Amino acid sequence: MASISSGSLTRVLYSYPCKAKIPKPLYSLLFKKSPVVGVASMSYDKELAAAKKAASLAARLCQKVQKALLQSDVQSKSDKSPVTVADYGSQAIVSFVLEREFPSDSESFSLVAEEDSGDLRKEDAQETLERITKLVNDTLSSDETYSVSPLSANDVLAAIDSGKSEGGSHGRHWVLDPIDGTKGFVRGDQYAIALALLDEGKVVLGVLACPNLPLSSIGSHDQHSSQYKVGCLFSAKVGAGTDMQSLDGSPPIKVHVSAIEDPEEASFFESFEAAHSMHDLSSSIAKKLGVKAPPVRIDSQAKYGALSRGDGAIYLRFPHKGYREKIWDHAAGYIVVTEAGGVVADAAGNALDFSRGRYLDLDTGIIVTNLKLMPSLLKAVTESLNEKASSSS
Numbered sequence: 001m002a003s004i005s006s007g008s009l010t011r012v013l014y015s016y017p018c019k020a021k022i023p024k025p026l027y028s029l030l031f032k033k034s035p036v037v038g039v040a041s042m043s044y045d046k047e048l049a050a051a052k053k054a055a056s057l058a059a060r061l062c063q064k065v066q067k068a069l070l071q072s073d074v075q076s077k078s079d080k081s082p083v084t085v086a087d088y089g090s091q092a093i094v095s096f097v098l099e100r101e102f103p104s105d106s107e108s109f110s111l112v113a114e115e116d117s118g119d120l121r122k123e124d125a126q127e128t129l130e131r132i133t134k135l136v137n138d139t140l141s142s143d144e145t146y147s148v149s150p151l152s153a154n155d156v157l158a159a160i161d162s163g164k165s166e167g168g169s170h171g172r173h174w175v176l177d178p179i180d181g182t183k184g185f186v187r188g189d190q191y192a193i194a195l196a197l198l199d200e201g202k203v204v205l206g207v208l209a210c211p212n213l214p215l216s217s218i219g220s221h222d223q224h225s226s227q228y229k230v231g232c233l234f235s236a237k238v239g240a241g242t243d244m245q246s247l248d249g250s251p252p253i254k255v256h257v258s259a260i261e262d263p264e265e266a267s268f269f270e271s272f273e274a275a276h277s278m279h280d281l282s283s284s285i286a287k288k289l290g291v292k293a294p295p296v297r298i299d300s301q302a303k304y305g306a307l308s309r310g311d312g313a314i315y316l317r318f319p320h321k322g323y324r325e326k327i328w329d330h331a332a333g334y335i336v337v338t339e340a341g342g343v344v345a346d347a348a349g350n351a352l353d354f355s356r357g358r359y360l361d362l363d364t365g366i367i368v369t370n371l372k373l374m375p376s377l378l379k380a381v382t383e384s385l386n387e388k389a390s391s392s393s
């Protein structure tokens with residue numbers, strides 16, 4: 001559970017390199033009350049079960065498409081349509097399952113998701129739409145729960161378009177990235193189906209389906225080896241901790257972030273894609289902290305999942321200037337890590353705010369680690385950012 005005991009807080013503050021100068025935002029992050037005070041008494045059990053079901057089925061569809069993509073020739077690999085088909089198909093499945101599971105919420109149903117059907121409604125997209133519709137129907141009929149009459153192409157378009165909500169600070173909003181890490185998906189590497197629920201602006205549950213993530217720690221072996229069983233489902237509910245199970249349905253186990261206190265023993269995650277996060281800045285931060293291990297570069301919110309079970313102790317994300325982060329790229333990962341005992345903050349040590357619509361308004365970047373390492377991480381981040389600013393001025 002993510003609650004911060006006074007004992008652990010005292011240790012955090014004593015471990016801060018310069019106690020008198022703990023930045024204000026970090027104080028509020030570490031001392032703040034439970035972020036879900038108003039909704040903590042809700043159970044969300046049915047919602048969590050539905051989210052796990054929806055993300056697992058969407059993962060099944062994505063696995064099928066990725067398998068076909070990797071077996072295809074070079075020419076069709078450079079074609080963007082497989083990822084398009086999987087993106088839309090995944091969003092249609094999740095939207096269908098959620099609406100099916102909560103029919104009485106149909107008036108207020110809200111889904112904030114990455115895709116919309118604009119391009120699919122164009123005349124030249126007819127064939128792609130047919131492929132998506134078939135994939136969605138095949139996937140739904142592979143699960144006994146949804147033995148419905150097949151969806152039409154229009155049903156699929158409508159399901160995709162349910163994801164147009166703007167989110168916000170009132171009511172409930174599902175938040176979906178149907179394929180997070182599309183670059184990794186195309187390469188045959190990591191990707192995730194990321195689904196979260198906001199209630200009154202707070203993330204109250206989240207699910208990460210990571211079809212290519214090994215079930216055992218990726219710190220200990222080559223993540224590309226086919227020797228290890230892959231396919232993880234992480235799920236977290238406010239106040240209830242984080243679970244991990246295999247996508248093929250093993251019983252869940254509780255996971256916890258790394259307890260490492262000495263940065264020299266820590267390893268850190270960052271985006272595989274240098275265009276998504278400044279690798280030179282992470283390297284400077286890691287050096288200041290004394291991290292010895294090389295960065296672990298993987299795509300998608302699989303990084304949050306891996307961190308929640310202690311595969312690495314730090315995740316650094318520093319987009320290049322001008323990029324605005326979206327809520328679906330972090331909501332599920334955020335609760336998976338915080339419920340496993342970790343802390344997620346922006347580069348100034350502020351808590352993330354998911355209540356402002358489709359975008360996350362952030363200070364510079366996102367940093368994730370355990371309670372013990374956060375103060376020294378924040379200090380290293382501040383120093384590195386200051387150096388970067390002064391060298392470019």
Ligand SMILES: Nc1ncnc2c1ncn2[C@@H]1O[C@H](COP(=O)(O)O)[C@@H](OP(=O)(O)O)[C@H]1O
Pocket residue numbers: 114177179180181182183184270271272273275276277298299300301319320323326329
């Ligand atoms: N220039 C950029 N800077 C930062 N993030 C970016 C980016 N361009 C795309 N992204 C986001 O980075 C996500 C992938 O994150 P990661 O680098 O951790 O794999 C993408 O998710 P999608 O693949 O869902 O589009 C996209 O939202």
Ligand SMILES: [Mg+2]
Pocket residue numbers: 177179180181328329
């Ligand atoms: Mg994404």
